[in-house]
Amino acid sequence: MKYVTIKDIAKELNVAVSTVSRAFNDKYDIKPETRERILKKASEMGYRPNPIARKLVQQRSYNIGIIIPEFENSFFPQVIMGAQEILYQHNYQVLIMQSNESIDLEIRNAKTLVDNMVDGLIISLSGVGNNLPYYEELTEKKMPLVFFNRVPENIEASKVVFDDYKWAFFATEHLIHQGFKDILFISGADDLILSKNRRRGYDDAHKKHRIPTGKKINCGFSMKDGVQIAENLISQNNIPKAVLAANDACAIGMIRVFKDSGFKIPEDIAIVGFSETKMAAHISPTLTSVEQPTYEMGKAAAQLLLEQLQNKGIHIPQTIVLNGRLNVRESSVVLS
Amino acid sequence: MKYVTIKDIAKELNVAVSTVSRAFNDKYDIKPETRERILKKASEMGYRPNPIARKLVQQRSYNIGIIIPEFENSFFPQVIMGAQEILYQHNYQVLIMQSNESIDLEIRNAKTLVDNMVDGLIISLSGVGNNLPYYEELTEKKMPLVFFNRVPENIEASKVVFDDYKWAFFATEHLIHQGFKDILFISGADDLILSKNRRRGYDDAHKKHRIPTGKKINCGFSMKDGVQIAENLISQNNIPKAVLAANDACAIGMIRVFKDSGFKIPEDIAIVGFSETKMAAHISPTLTSVEQPTYEMGKAAAQLLLEQLQNKGIHIPQTIVLNGRLNVRESSVVLS
DNA sequence: AAAGTTACCGGAAACGTTTCTGAAAACGTT
DNA sequence: AACGTTTTCAGAAACGTTTCCGGTAACTTT
Numbered sequence: 001m002k003y004v005t006i007k008d009i010a011k012e013l014n015v016a017v018s019t020v021s022r023a024f025n026d027k028y029d030i031k032p033e034t035r036e037r038i039l040k041k042a043s044e045m046g047y048r049p050n051p052i053a054r055k056l057v058q059q060r061s062y063n064i065g066i067i068i069p070e071f072e073n074s075f076f077p078q079v080i081m082g083a084q085e086i087l088y089q090h091n092y093q094v095l096i097m098q099s100n101e102s103i104d105l106e107i108r109n110a111k112t113l114v115d116n117m118v119d120g121l122i123i124s125l126s127g128v129g130n131n132l133p134y135y136e137e138l139t140e141k142k143m144p145l146v147f148f149n150r151v152p153e154n155i156e157a158s159k160v161v162f163d164d165y166k167w168a169f170f171a172t173e174h175l176i177h178q179g180f181k182d183i184l185f186i187s188g189a190d191d192l193i194l195s196k197n198r199r200r201g202y203d204d205a206h207k208k209h210r211i212p213t214g215k216k217i218n219c220g221f222s223m224k225d226g227v228q229i230a231e232n233l234i235s236q237n238n239i240p241k242a243v244l245a246a247n248d249a250c251a252i253g254m255i256r257v258f259k260d261s262g263f264k265i266p267e268d269i270a271i272v273g274f275s276e277t278k279m280a281a282h283i284s285p286t287l288t289s290v291e292q293p294t295y296e297m298g299k300a301a302a303q304l305l306l307e308q309l310q311n312k313g314i315h316i317p318q319t320i321v322l323n324g325r326l327n328v329r330e331s332s333v334v335l336s
Numbered sequence: 337m338k339y340v341t342i343k344d345i346a347k348e349l350n351v352a353v354s355t356v357s358r359a360f361n362d363k364y365d366i367k368p369e370t371r372e373r374i375l376k377k378a379s380e381m382g383y384r385p386n387p388i389a390r391k392l393v394q395q396r397s398y399n400i401g402i403i404i405p406e407f408e409n410s411f412f413p414q415v416i417m418g419a420q421e422i423l424y425q426h427n428y429q430v431l432i433m434q435s436n437e438s439i440d441l442e443i444r445n446a447k448t449l450v451d452n453m454v455d456g457l458i459i460s461l462s463g464v465g466n467n468l469p470y471y472e473e474l475t476e477k478k479m480p481l482v483f484f485n486r487v488p489e490n491i492e493a494s495k496v497v498f499d500d501y502k503w504a505f506f507a508t509e510h511l512i513h514q515g516f517k518d519i520l521f522i523s524g525a526d527d528l529i530l531s532k533n534r535r536r537g538y539d540d541a542h543k544k545h546r547i548p549t550g551k552k553i554n555c556g557f558s559m560k561d562g563v564q565i566a567e568n569l570i571s572q573n574n575i576p577k578a579v580l581a582a583n584d585a586c587a588i589g590m591i592r593v594f595k596d597s598g599f600k601i602p603e604d605i606a607i608v609g610f611s612e613t614k615m616a617a618h619i620s621p622t623l624t625s626v627e628q629p630t631y632e633m634g635k636a637a638a639q640l641l642l643e644q645l646q647n648k649g650i651h652i653p654q655t656i657v658l659n660g661r662l663n664v665r666e667s668s669v670v671l672s
Numbered sequence: 673a674a675a676g677t678t679a680c681c682g683g684a685a686a687c688g689t690t691t692c693t694g695a696a697a698a699c700g701t702t
Numbered sequence: 703a704a705c706g707t708t709t710t711c712a713g714a715a716a717c718g719t720t721t722c723c724g725g726t727a728a729c730t731t732t
Contacts, residue, residue: 001477016712051690055388056717071413127671141337252618282588284620352682389718392687
């Protein structure tokens with residue numbers, strides 16, 4: 001590829017490169033006529049400024065990096081759309097990288113983005129481990145950082161989270177109200193705050209209603225995980241009365257296995273999902289699920305980042321907690 | 337952010353910057369000992385090479401841009417995963433941008449990526465329009481380009497496509513075999529080759545079995561589109577016996593509307609989807625759908641791009657056609 | 673021991689910008 | 703007409719690399 005540069009224009013018009021540069025950055029002194037002349041010639045020649053060169057001298061890129069664990073579930077894509085909407089409005093470009101649920105890849109992604117001089121980073125963790133020291137380092141170096149959804153516990157950075165405690169509590173209580181006693185709790189890796197909060201919600205709902213809690217299992221957030229767990233339960237002949245699943249994908253995986261094995265849902269086993277996907281309303285039985293404001297989450301994260309970008313230096317980490325909703329459907333309601 | 341540079345290392349060790357550079361690019365002459373010395377010091381100081389500076393001088397970035405129309409359906413994310421796998425192996429980074437089904441945004445995305453000196457571009461079109469001249473321009477300027485899935489017709493570039501003709505034909509024939517006559521055809525915008533091919537397949541299947549074709553409708557690829565169409569059909573009281581939908585999202589949207597309105601599927605209306613998603617097997621009724629090798633598509637696109645990157649200059653555009661499979665499920669089979 | 677090779681490294685230019693410094697030109701003031 | 707101000711621009715340094723060119727020192731060869 002051959003690019004037209006500022007020098008080409010300068011030569012063509014017998015002006016200095018600095019003058020051409022000024023024409024494009026109207027904050028400097030330049031006669032309106034020469035400015036017009038340059039802009040006209042530039043567009044004739046098909047000139048486009050080279051952001052790489054600009055980054056190098058300005059030491060900033062107008063790029064924001066977003067790192068997500070996966071994009072098989074529509075959750076993260078939706079968050080990204082929300083963030084993009086806000087960031088585009090402020091002339092930031094968005095670079096997306098996905099870590100495939102691997103902490104190592106996550107760090108590599110973060111480093112590549114930092115090396116490429118992104119002005120800030122929006123991150124959802126693939127897990128908790130040796131990535132945290134690196135993020136500590138970044139905050140010390142004043143790199144603007146916002147975590148969302150899967151956030152670390154002890155890092156001083158802005159965060160956008162969902163009120164997992166509250167809605168795990170409500171979802172559990174809903175199952176209890178429906179008369180279910182032996183409720184299996186499934187959540188993501190134990191070191192995610194998200195999992196801890198849900199677990200507390202689950203526990204407290206049981207406490208409130210003075211019934212003993214059921215079994216607890218950690219797993220990932222994919223359909224495969226749900227399938228795996230359901231198969232294990234069946235082979236151990238240890239079937240709970242109800243399940244609070246890690247997310248919809250997990251729930252749907254379980255539903256399929258149980259249905260295939262002849263269990264009736266919700267009569268034999270009730271199921272509640274999390275992070276409602278579009279599918280919840282379409283599968284059979286329709287799935288009760290906790291709905292999360294994905295789009296809003298992206299917007300909020302972007303806004304927190306913009307704040308940091310604007311007040312360079314002084315920055316008080318904030319945590320925004322978003323509310324949700326429990327959509328009750330067939331998978332958890334026994335008509336009697 | 338303060339970065340450690342090659343100069344800092346040079347000063348620290350009393351060597352020239354060129355020597356430090358050589359230490360990192362082992363193709364040059366450098367004494368193994370000094371090389372070790374430099375590498376050791378560099379890692380002590382936490383040096384990381386600045387890709388921006390490197391891009392500027394090398395006029396290449398080791399970045400590949402991928403542009404997709406949307407990522408609500410899992411189709412595109414899966415393709416990306418496939419492409420990433422190959423590209424990572426060859427030390428390329430992947431930058432993902434999504435056009436939100438807008439041609440204008442698509443061009444803006446392409447331009448941003450080109451400005452950022454990506455070495456190549458993998459693209460799936462949001463539509464056909466004034467984006468094509470720009471892609472023509474890019475091919476003339478020797479920018480390596482690979483289109484996939486939604487590809488342009490008259491551009492000399494490598495392409496990876498699905499055998500839409502064949503599988504639209506088979507899917508239609510399947511419906512005919514099941515005894516359905518009045519088959520509605522739904523596909524994406526008419527200017528996509530993909531739509532034309534499917535339409536031909538649909539037409540030819542009818543020709544083969546000597547029955548007249550049904551109505552044809554163009555729409556987008558989202559669930560909303562399916563909902564919209566189904567509602568229209570119902571309000572016009574013009575219900576076909578079967579539907580070949582643009583994709584699973586569209587099919588699922590229709591299924592919901594029809595079910596809510598009291599229609600029985602497949603008895604009252606049979607439905608076949610396209611680009612099978614994970615959901616096909618989980619909704620009720622389970623959805624007959626044409627399965628596409630998404631992951632393979634990404635890999636193939638990446639490989640075609642790598643070829644271009646390697647044989648700089650001479651490059652014969654290739655088109656890879658991938659095969660698929662029809663997964664027959666409840667939504668199209670009437671048990672009698 | 674002189675000449676020719678080779679191994680290693682320093683210096684500097686280059687990539688395409690921005691931005692600082694200072695100078696010329698135009699203008700206004702007395 | 704001399705001076706001060708303002709406007710407009712040219713020149714050059716800088717950002718962090720790579721890479722070309724040339725030079726010195728060491729080693730081979732005769």
